[in-house]
Amino acid sequence: MVTIGDVARAAGVSRSTVSYALSGKRAISDETRRRIDDAIRNLGFTPHAGAQALATSRTKVVGLMLRFHEDEFAPAMLQYVLPVSDTARELGYDILMVTDADGAAALRRITGAGKVDGLVLLDVTHDDPRVAALRGAREPGVLIGLPSDTEGVDVFDLDFAAAARTLVNHLHALGHRETILVTPPEDVFSRGAPYSWRFRDAVVGHARTLGMTVHAHYGEARQPGIAHSLHAILDAHPGATAMVVHNDGSVAALPMVLHEHGVRVPHDLSVVSLYSHDFGRTFALPYTAVETSPDELGRLAVDLLVRRMAGGRAEGERLGPPGVNLIPPRLTDRGSTGPA
Amino acid sequence: MVTIGDVARAAGVSRSTVSYALSGKRAISDETRRRIDDAIRNLGFTPHAGAQALATSRTKVVGLMLRFHEDEFAPAMLQYVLPVSDTARELGYDILMVTDADGAAALRRITGAGKVDGLVLLDVTHDDPRVAALRGAREPGVLIGLPSDTEGVDVFDLDFAAAARTLVNHLHALGHRETILVTPPEDVFSRGAPYSWRFRDAVVGHARTLGMTVHAHYGEARQPGIAHSLHAILDAHPGATAMVVHNDGSVAALPMVLHEHGVRVPHDLSVVSLYSHDFGRTFALPYTAVETSPDELGRLAVDLLVRRMAGGRAEGERLGPPGVNLIPPRLTDRGSTGPA
DNA sequence: CTGAAAGCGCTTACAG
DNA sequence: CTGAAAGCGCTTACAG
Numbered sequence: 054m055v056t057i058g059d060v061a062r063a064a065g066v067s068r069s070t071v072s073y074a075l076s077g078k079r080a081i082s083d084e085t086r087r088r089i090d091d092a093i094r095n096l097g098f099t100p101h102a103g104a105q106a107l108a109t110s111r112t113k114v115v116g117l118m119l120r121f122h123e124d125e126f127a128p129a130m131l132q133y134v135l136p137v138s139d140t141a142r143e144l145g146y147d148i149l150m151v152t153d154a155d156g157a158a159a160l161r162r163i164t165g166a167g168k169v170d171g172l173v174l175l176d177v178t179h180d181d182p183r184v185a186a187l188r189g190a191r192e193p194g195v196l197i198g199l200p201s202d203t204e205g206v207d208v209f210d211l212d213f214a215a216a217a218r219t220l221v222n223h224l225h226a227l228g229h230r231e232t233i234l235v236t237p238p239e240d241v242f243s244r245g246a247p248y249s250w251r252f253r254d255a256v257v258g259h260a261r262t263l264g265m266t267v268h269a270h271y272g273e274a275r276q277p278g279i280a281h282s283l284h285a286i287l288d289a290h291p292g293a294t295a296m297v298v299h300n301d302g303s304v305a306a307l308p309m310v311l312h313e314h315g316v317r318v319p320h321d322l323s324v325v326s327l328y329s330h331d332f333g334r335t336f337a338l339p340y341t342a343v344e345t346s347p348d349e350l351g352r353l354a355v356d357l358l359v360r361r362m363a364g365g366r367a368e369g370e371r372l373g374p375p376g377v378n379l380i381p382p383r384l385t386d387r388g389s390t391g392p393a
Numbered sequence: 394m395v396t397i398g399d400v401a402r403a404a405g406v407s408r409s410t411v412s413y414a415l416s417g418k419r420a421i422s423d424e425t426r427r428r429i430d431d432a433i434r435n436l437g438f439t440p441h442a443g444a445q446a447l448a449t450s451r452t453k454v455v456g457l458m459l460r461f462h463e464d465e466f467a468p469a470m471l472q473y474v475l476p477v478s479d480t481a482r483e484l485g486y487d488i489l490m491v492t493d494a495d496g497a498a499a500l501r502r503i504t505g506a507g508k509v510d511g512l513v514l515l516d517v518t519h520d521d522p523r524v525a526a527l528r529g530a531r532e533p534g535v536l537i538g539l540p541s542d543t544e545g546v547d548v549f550d551l552d553f554a555a556a557a558r559t560l561v562n563h564l565h566a567l568g569h570r571e572t573i574l575v576t577p578p579e580d581v582f583s584r585g586a587p588y589s590w591r592f593r594d595a596v597v598g599h600a601r602t603l604g605m606t607v608h609a610h611y612g613e614a615r616q617p618g619i620a621h622s623l624h625a626i627l628d629a630h631p632g633a634t635a636m637v638v639h640n641d642g643s644v645a646a647l648p649m650v651l652h653e654h655g656v657r658v659p660h661d662l663s664v665v666s667l668y669s670h671d672f673g674r675t676f677a678l679p680y681t682a683v684e685t686s687p688d689e690l691g692r693l694a695v696d697l698l699v700r701r702m703a704g705g706r707a708e709g710e711r712l713g714p715p716g717v718n719l720i721p722p723r724l725t726d727r728g729s730t731g732p733a
Numbered sequence: 734c735t736g737a738a739a740g741c742g743c744t745t746a747c748a749g
Numbered sequence: 750c751t752g753a754a755a756g757c758g759c760t761t762a763c764a765g
Binding site: 054056057058068069072073076078100101103104105106107108109 | 742745
């Protein structure tokens with residue numbers, strides 16, 4: 054392989070001068086810089102990442118910790134992976150994608166080995182063991198998803214409680230008084246996925262204060278169960294005039310199910326949901342919904358992470374302490390709601 | 394950070410002994426090994442990956458090169474990512490996920506910097522610039538997808554020509570003589586995605602030898618265009634008794650479209666497709682189809698890659714030269730075809 | 734069965 | 750504006 058020493062020799066300078074030319078950390082004469090640039094180009098030199106990591110304790114890699122759960126809809130997860138990856142590259146970082154079943158152990162492994170400068174934790178649960186592991190690491194990390202204990206960590210998430218109120222208010226204003234709520238599958242609640250609890254509790258609680266009835270049902274994780282359960286839920290509540298769907302698999306299947314069921318939207322039933330613009334486009338979903346903004350969340354998270362990684366102590370103080378960032382819900386009206 | 398020197402001091406041995414205890418490359422007395430293990434555990438030692446990479450020229454990282462194209466269905470791509478990631482971890486490798494727009498430059502960047510020991514190229518196109526870049530790299534690589542020039546590279550892919558013949562034969566045996574073929578979007582062909590050309594050419598060619606008529610149409614890339622185009626295609630060929638769908642977005646939308654269109658399967662129309670078991674389950678697809686086996690392809694590719702990375706020259710010769718591996722199509726009958 | 738030492742390819746004070 | 754040298758944390762011949 055071609056090393057910095059080869060470049061130095063070809064350019065007739067010392068290795069330190071090549072290094073400084075590369076990093077820009079001190080002034081180099083035009084003539085010297087030209088010779089170095091030529092040598093680098095001619096030899097096709099790229100600094101050895103391992104040697105740089107050893108010398109600087111920086112890897113220019115961020116770890117992306119995620120899991121593909123059986124009970125979650127994979128296309129939805131992907132929505133978060135892409136903006137994280139794209140933003141990291143724009144800012145000069147590569148992505149180490151870690152999908153180990155034991156996320157906490159994997160986190161300790163890659164930070165212990167100094168493989169990454171920082172971490173993005175996706176799909177964080179209420180009692181996520183990765184969060185404690187992150188606190189024990191030297192590297193900064195950002196979470197997407199809100200755990201119970203947010204001490205010392207940066208969190209980005211949608212404000213699910215506000216999203217619930219927005220949707221319930223929307224239906225209430227149209228005169229709906231009895232609504233169905235399709236939640237994520239039961240396993241998602243058991244696992245402690247905070248979005249499931251936060252949204253359901255807020256829907257049920259806010260509806261109560263408005264005097265609305267809510268029939269909450271778990272969605273299913275997999276087809277064909279998803280469709281079967283939706284049919285059964287619709288049959289069980291003939292009096293309901295509205296439906297709130299908080300489950301990616303269910304909302305993707307809903308157009309087909311409603312069609313089969315002979316239910317017209319919004320004439321027979323008003324439907325609202327939560328999903329991203331891209332998800333809606335992929336599945337041709339015509340429902341009025343709160344935008345979940347995976348793109349924005351991913352970008353914000355990586356932006357902050359990179360600033361935290363870059364900063365020494367001074368920078369850290371300028372950034373302020375870690376904290377929770379809930380982005381407000383934005384309702385996109387797609388015409389799937391009408392008067393009760 | 395805790396280094397191998399700290400462990401050596403705590404265990405009362407030399408650093409080399411600790412290193413050998415870790416690698417198992419020479420015999421260590423039980424007593425010494427016990428003291429080293431204790432020290433490692435007490436201190437929480439993990440070897441520094443950068444230092445190891447520098448000393449050994451091995452990173453234990455595999456680069457996964459992929460792109461999310463606007464005109465491809467993201468959930469389908471994910472099918473390949475998971476088995477690659479899982480298999481790599483089982484074999485002791487982490488995954489560097491690279492999604493740069495310029496894949497060839499990214500490949501040169503990460504190999505030049507010695508960030509990976511090997512590469513998996515996903516979604517390889519006919520004239521993929523990444524393949525030439527791979528040939529210029531020291532690191533071995535495997536392709537998923539068949540490029541025009543396969544010299545010196547390992548390739549894994551479904552045998553799309555055989556898949557086409559299997560499906561056409563299946564329809565022909567049932568008496569179908571006029572069939573619709575929905576191909577990937579036109580852009581996928583322009584980009585040179587080999588699966589698009591290979592499958593379409595084989596369907597059209599084989600049907601001709603059997604005396605069947607094929608109406609080939611491009612599918613659309615995005616909703617709601619996907620559904621609109623399917624409706625239009627169905628209207629255009631009232632005499633067709635069968636449909637072959639080779640487009641992930643279209644097949645996912647098809648149940649809804651056929652339902653809206655009042656077409657019963659297989660009574661009014663026999664439908665066959667290509668998709669994986671998981672994909673079919675996610676979208677509740679009831680169609681007889683050739684299994685695309687992303688799981689098997691991903692596993693086979695990484696298995697071979699790891700063996701190539703492990704091997705010195707001797708191992709390389711034992712493995713045989715690089716080559717093309719096309720896995721045979723397996724038809725899963727889901728009852729969506731009947732007599733013409 | 735174990736140790737002392739060279740070397741992997743960088744970066745960065747230190748010195749001029 | 751530039752260079753000589755130490756040091757980052759490992760591995761591995763070499764020697765015993």
